[in-house]
Amino acid sequence: MxxxxxxxxxxxxxxxxxxxxxxxxxxxxxxxxxxxxxxxxxxxxxxxxxxxxxxxxxxxxxxxxxxxxxxxxxxxxxxxxxxxxxxxxxxxxxxxxxxxxxxxxxxxxxxILDKKELEDQILKAVIETEEKERSRFAKDLHDGLGPLLSTIKLYVHELKSTDSSEEEKQEYIKYIIELLDEAVTNTREISNNLTPQIISTYGLVKSIDSFKNKVNATQKLKINFFNQDVPEDLSKTIKLTLFRIIIELINNTINHASANCIYIGLYVRNNKLHLDYKDDGIGFNLNDALTKGTSGIGLINIINRIKSMSGTFSFNEKLTKGVEMKFSIDINK
Structure with missing residues (x-):
């Protein structure tokens, strides 16, 4: 032995x-x-x-x-x-x-307790996010369409009234058409919040570029966007996921990083679509962001979006200032 x-x-x-x-x-x-x-x-x-x-x-x-x-x-x-x-x-x-x-x-x-706890956090974050989306959607419907439809209903009742003159009825019809136009516009805006129309119309690169220009126009923050060989025929899921990730990252930088500059790189290498994101802000500790309070839910959602497409995520923990994150997705799957 x-x-x-x-x-x-x-x-x-x-x-x-x-x-x-x-x-x-x-x-x-x-x-x-x-x-x-x-x-x-x-x-x-x-x-x-x-x-x-x-x-x-x-x-x-x-x-x-x-x-x-x-x-x-x-x-x-x-x-x-x-x-x-x-x-x-x-x-x-x-x-x-x-x-x-x-x-x-x-x-x-x-x-692997830490890994299991992180998976539980991710699942919890997904559920919370979905619930927030439902609540937001319900609020948008209630606040955006509810009053319009209620008002339209009042005018329809007035049209049925025998006390209204023909001139008044024509005026009511005019108001109803205006309210319906506004309701259609509101419905479109609510839908765009779920799937931005800009993605469907212009594609991923132009959508990012458009958002970048809007931020740069404020002169509060400078975004540099580099892209190379990004296919135009990416699946809707990939385009929407990456767009939402980039918007969330920029939002985090604006709200928390005190940064002056953001760099975004989007390019294809070895059949994988890569997203590089950097800013020159105050930075943060990844583990703290993922485990303490609710401040890390946005980041957990980002990681979970990438994992849902079998993608990879890396975070440069050696930086003493700023943030550097890298994502990749196999575009052939």
């Missing part, structure tokens, strides 16, 4: 928060580092039957996965450990090895 013991490099593996343990072909743990021994509560001695691991929430499922590893050689999976009456998610990497003609499985496991 000395060969197996040597695999663990005990001094190294014991001084870590990562669980390390070895399982033999009898499905028993034969070696474990300190934290694994503690969490699995196997102080009674080794070997220890993995089917008796009470610290694992679903021991039968864990046993089946380990059995499969003896056939498939390696596997990465998630399981839940019970720690201080709490259920904590772990990612496990299991690999089969052969020593002196016998098979063993070396396992390492680390907690």
């Amino acid at each position: 000395s060969d197996i013991n040597s695999l663990l490099y005990k001094d190294f593996f014991n001084d870590t928060d990562v669980l390390h343990f070895i399982i033999n072909s009898d499905y028993a743990i034969i070696q474990s580092n300190k934290i694994a021994t503690k969490l699995f509560n196997i102080n009674s001695g080794l070997p220890f039957d993995i089917k008796k691991l009470q610290a694992i929430k679903k021991p039968t499922q864990f046993f089946e996965i380990i059995s499969d590893v003896f056939e498939t050689k390696e596997k990465v999976f998630e399981c839940y450990l019970i720690q201080d009456k709490n259920t904590v998610p772990y990612k496990v990497y299991a690999k089969r090895i052969e020593v002196e003609g016998l098979f063993y499985i070396i396992c390492t496991a680390h907690t």
Whole structure:
């Protein structure tokens, strides 16, 4: 068993928060580092039957996965450990090895609680955003169309009245037409808030350029927009998603960054559409923005929009001032 013991490099593996343990072909743990021994509560001695691991929430499922590893050689999976009456998610990497003609499985496991909490935050943010959109939409309908339609209804009732003269009725018809025109305009504006007409009419690049010019006209902030080889036939989802991301990023810079300049780059490289965003403002800590209060909901929504299209996101955490973010989307999917 000395060969197996040597695999663990005990001094190294014991001084870590990562669980390390070895399982033999009898499905028993034969070696474990300190934290694994503690969490699995196997102080009674080794070997220890993995089917008796009470610290694992679903021991039968864990046993089946380990059995499969003896056939498939390696596997990465998630399981839940019970720690201080709490259920904590772990990612496990299991690999089969052969020593002196016998098979063993070396396992390492680390907690992914932070990742799960972030996913929960993203899901919560999506739900909250959808609810806000519903509320905004309902308010726009109520405030924008409700009074107009109520007024139109009054004039229609007046048209039915026998007390009104023909001249008065013609005047009422004129007012009704004006109100209907206003209602149509309001409906169009509400619709544009859901899917901006500018995107459908002019495409992504011209829409960004138009918004950039409106901001630059204020002379409060300078936006530099670079674009190269951006296809005109991008899907509506990609165009709308990137447009909303850019508008949200600019809005964040205006409201929070105290910046003088923004750089936006949009270009294609290796079949991927890349978006680079930088500003020279005060910057922020990404982890704080994502975990503290509601200020990070906008950023979480941005990340979630990119993830919904299997895109990537990176944030330059080395900057002491300003913000630098990069996004990419595979345009061939």
